[in-house]
Amino acid sequence: MLNDPSRKYRPFPQVDLPDRQWPDRTIDKAPRWLSTDLRDGNQALIDPMGSEKKSRFFDLLVKVGIKEIEVGFPSSGATDFDFIRDLVDSGRIPDDVTIQSLTQSRRDLIEKTFEAMAGAKKAIVHLYNAVSPAWRNIVFNLDKPGVKAIAIEGAQILAEQAAKYPQTDWHFEYSPETFSTAELDFSIEVCSAVMEILKPTVEKPIIFNLPATVEAAMPNIYADQIEYFGRNIPNREAVVISLHTHNDRGTGIAATELGLLAGGDRVEGCLFGNGERTGNVDLVTVALNMYTQGLHPGLDFSDIDEVIQTVEYCNQLPVHPRHPYAGELVFTAFSGSHQDAIKKGFAHQAKRNDEIWEVPYLPIDPADLGRSYEAVIRVNSQSGKGGVAWVLEQDYGLKLPKKLQADFSRTVQELSDTTGRELTSGDIWGAFQERYFINKSGRFELFDYAENHAGSDRIFVGKLKVDGEFRSLSGRGNGLMSSVIAALKDHGGPEMDIVDYSEHAIGHGAGAQAAAYVECRTTDGRSLFGAGIDTDVATATVRALLSAANGI
Ligand SMILES: CC(=O)SCCNC(=O)CCNC(=O)[C@H](O)C(C)(C)COP(=O)(O)OP(=O)(O)OC[C@H]1O[C@@H](n2cnc3c(N)ncnc32)[C@H](O)[C@@H]1OP(=O)(O)O
Numbered sequence: 001m002l003n004d005p006s007r008k009y010r011p012f013p014q015v016d017l018p019d020r021q022w023p024d025r026t027i028d029k030a031p032r033w034l035s036t037d038l039r040d041g042n043q044a045l046i047d048p049m050g051s052e053k054k055s056r057f058f059d060l061l062v063k064v065g066i067k068e069i070e071v072g073f074p075s076s077g078a079t080d081f082d083f084i085r086d087l088v089d090s091g092r093i094p095d096d097v098t099i100q101s102l103t104q105s106r107r108d109l110i111e112k113t114f115e116a117m118a119g120a121k122k123a124i125v126h127l128y129n130a131v132s133p134a135w136r137n138i139v140f141n142l143d144k145p146g147v148k149a150i151a152i153e154g155a156q157i158l159a160e161q162a163a164k165y166p167q168t169d170w171h172f173e174y175s176p177e178t179f180s181t182a183e184l185d186f187s188i189e190v191c192s193a194v195m196e197i198l199k200p201t202v203e204k205p206i207i208f209n210l211p212a213t214v215e216a217a218m219p220n221i222y223a224d225q226i227e228y229f230g231r232n233i234p235n236r237e238a239v240v241i242s243l244h245t246h247n248d249r250g251t252g253i254a255a256t257e258l259g260l261l262a263g264g265d266r267v268e269g270c271l272f273g274n275g276e277r278t279g280n281v282d283l284v285t286v287a288l289n290m291y292t293q294g295l296h297p298g299l300d301f302s303d304i305d306e307v308i309q310t311v312e313y314c315n316q317l318p319v320h321p322r323h324p325y326a327g328e329l330v331f332t333a334f335s336g337s338h339q340d341a342i343k344k345g346f347a348h349q350a351k352r353n354d355e356i357w358e359v360p361y362l363p364i365d366p367a368d369l370g371r372s373y374e375a376v377i378r379v380n381s382q383s384g385k386g387g388v389a390w391v392l393e394q395d396y397g398l399k400l401p402k403k404l405q406a407d408f409s410r411t412v413q414e415l416s417d418t419t420g421r422e423l424t425s426g427d428i429w430g431a432f433q434e435r436y437f438i439n440k441s442g443r444f445e446l447f448d449y450a451e452n453h454a455g456s457d458r459i460f461v462g463k464l465k466v467d468g469e470f471r472s473l474s475g476r477g478n479g480l481m482s483s484v485i486a487a488l489k490d491h492g493g494p495e496m497d498i499v500d501y502s503e504h505a506i507g508h509g510a511g512a513q514a515a516a517y518v519e520c521r522t523t524d525g526r527s528l529f530g531a532g533i534d535t536d537v538a539t540a541t542v543r544a545l546l547s548a549a550n551g552i
Pocket residue numbers: 040043073075076077103104105106109128129130139140150177213276
């Protein structure tokens with residue numbers, strides 16, 4: 001039993017903002033994106049990236065379309081410093097991409113940060129210090145003025161160092177770290193003091209990054225905090241509000257989205273949500289959430305598998321199979337009712353004459369992310385007839401009639417119950433051949449036949465193996481099918497009528513085949529289903545009838 005939490009934890013206080021505006025807004029434009037994979041993501045790895053992995057990640061971020069990249073913490077050591085220096089010196093930074101580096105507010109560390117990026121065309125120096133009570137008391141052992149002084153001193157050094165390296169277009173970001181657990185008015189006071197020193201303008205604004213360093217409240221609280229900050233920070237037009245959420249409560253995405261409603265201009269995060277503890281907000285999900293609302297995020301995830309491969313390699317961490325949009329299983333339905341709806345959804349989509357995506361259970365077209373439809377339906381003991389029929393149609397071109405789907409589904413169910421595992425497409429095809437005597441002997445096996453005319457009647461003359469013995473059979477009827485049934489009846493076959501028949505081509509051109517399906521009813525009321533495949537439609541039909549007779 002969990003202990004009584006009220007003795008140990010306190011509820012997070014509400015923000016006093018009765019006229020909050022954000023709940024009535026919608027996200028109608030993409031934010032500026034900053035990837036901190038090479039910094040916040042990297043600092044959380046068991047084995048931080050070396051220069052080869054950092055380079056690969058950087059190239060991926062550029063390819064995906066991220067224009068602001070936090071490339072590291074240059075004062076942390078030679079790995080980050082040398083990587084960043086090399087980026088600058090090698091001229092590999094595209095003109096429309098800005099690099100950013102983080103530093104504590106300490107002179108030697110700030111100087112090192114400028115040294116690392118000097119010479120870049122444009123660079124952002126990101127200064128931080130924590131401002132909330134626990135950090136003030138526990139980490140710094142300073143009161144509010146003392147903590148504010150850390151920020152002021154850091155800002156002064158930023159201004160001084162920027163003047164020292166005039167060939168670079170320097171921009172500044174300041175993070176009141178632990179913003180979400182700090183007193184809002186104090187964060188605003190510290191940021192205002194930083195502004196007074198760095199003198200941002202509308203043309204050259206300062207970035208105030210407002211982190212939920214540790215997520216401690218519901219996302220609506222974060223949104224209130226962002227709106228409050230935006231409404232009360234002086235000279236708002238000279239400020240870019242950046243959102244930086246972590247995911248300790250599992251609501252980093254929600255907090256970011258609500259933060260955008262509340263006035264956030266920029267989003268900081270990592271691909272697939274790597275980062276300290278439970279991670280930074282996942283940029284892929286935030287971006288694709290916008291995409292599925294019809295709003296282009298300005299990022300390119302059209303080859304999601306390539307992105308996953310590189311990120312997994314660089315982070316040495318797997319992307320979870322259920323990760324939104326990206327996981328290996330997120331476009332796969334195993335369960336019968338989902339499969340049925342998805343199959344109908346694809347058919348509906350094909351019939352409709354517009355581009356609107358409306359397939360039940362699939363919030364995004366897998367093809368938009370470079371994924372195929374192959375894995376959309378997979379079969380196990382939870383599956384239904386629709387799923388099984390989908391696999392046979394996709395992989396073998398068979399369009400089973402509905403009642404035959406139900407008949408075959410019982411066979412598949414038995415198989416999945418006995419094997420207790422997922423069935424492959426090969427397993428299902430094997431079961432289909434077995435069940436309907438395709439490429440497999442039964443009581444009645446066709447070798448050759450002719451169809452003769454006698455007035456309006458047809459006469460079937462066939463050479464068959466019946467119960468293992470070659471026999472010549474003949475039967476008369478008003479069509480090919482009834483003449484076959486008559487012939488079978490005379491040789492121990494079931495007395496039956498045709499209830500349903502359908503056929504279709506499999507494939508096109510010279511290699512095309514025909515598939516025929518029958519449903520028959522015996523005189524004692526049993527339903528017999530059969531399927532036949534042949535290069536010739538009539539022969540496929542004869543095979544389907546034999547298949548039904550064999551199944552008794
Ligand atoms: C929320 C975040 O993600 S913040 C970013 C965190 N990322 C990293 O720390 C990765 C890189 N860091 C490092 O490599 C090292 O921490 C370094 C090189 C920056 C500093 O290392 P060290 O000098 O050994 O100090 P250490 O990391 O232990 O820092 C603790 C000291 O810095 C002070 N400090 C912490 N943050 C800040 C800050 N933002 N500004 C000024 N001082 C700070 C602490 O109060 C403490 O001071 P004290 O020694 O007087 O008590």
